[in-house]
Amino acid sequence: MILEVSLDQLATEVIRGVAVRTPEQSDNEAVEVINIKDIRDGRIDTASLEKRVVTSARRGKDERIREGDVVVAVRGPQFKVGVVDKQADGHLITSNLVALRLDPHKVLPEVLAAYLNSAEGQHNLTAKSRGSAIPSINQKELLNIEVHLPPMETQRHIRDYLRSTEEYLATLRAEEETARKIRDYAIFRSFEVKA
Incomplete structure (x- = not known):
């Protein structure tokens, strides 16, 4: 209730x-x-x-x-x-x-x-x-x-769900940052002058 x-x-x-x-x-x-x-x-x-x-x-x-x-x-x-x-x-x-x-x-x-x-x-x-x-x-x-x-039991389920979605979103943000670094490195390497 x-x-x-x-x-x-x-x-x-x-x-x-x-x-x-x-x-x-x-x-x-x-x-x-x-x-x-x-x-x-x-x-x-x-x-x-x-x-x-x-x-x-x-x-x-x-x-x-x-x-x-x-x-x-x-x-x-x-x-x-x-x-x-x-x-x-x-x-x-x-x-x-x-x-x-x-x-x-x-x-x-x-x-x-x-x-x-x-x-x-x-x-x-x-x-x-x-x-x-x-x-x-x-x-x-x-x-x-x-x-x-x-009720408190429902609150615990909500809290656990919030924590797991936050962990998932943090993983997605980390993956996005890694993808950006790879992209930036690839672009940098493309313009690198070779002797």
Whole structure:
């Protein structure tokens, strides 16, 4: 049986992003932070994180995300959602993002992220947003969003399916990159001058 549950019933804690600024050359307190651009395909991409200086009062204490948190972009044209993995664990998020620490007995992070990234999930996020030039959603409205939650056994099947399709897509991307390298090498060899 599918239940309709609000996000505030699924989240045990909400981690707000920190205010940051671009570091100057003399700044030695810059740290890598996760921003909206780092959320891709339901995951957090830590390959190209930018360093920023934290300017919020708490300086990032108790604001670090953990593996399994779901990060939601709360400002911008698209409300991207990603799951924190081992590589992103312990990082700070910027003030454009909010992280939801979930009750693992109620919802699996991959399932919630997939739902929020779906057309229906994006519609629900957009419906709660304010502003037209740069839409944003406040924390209260975010937590009031209702999600259709299948039973835990079904969630596990969905999570396993998501993981296998992600592995398959990663294999396809690697094969595509290899094919490009072979093509580029063949073209390069075709124009090589022989003595």
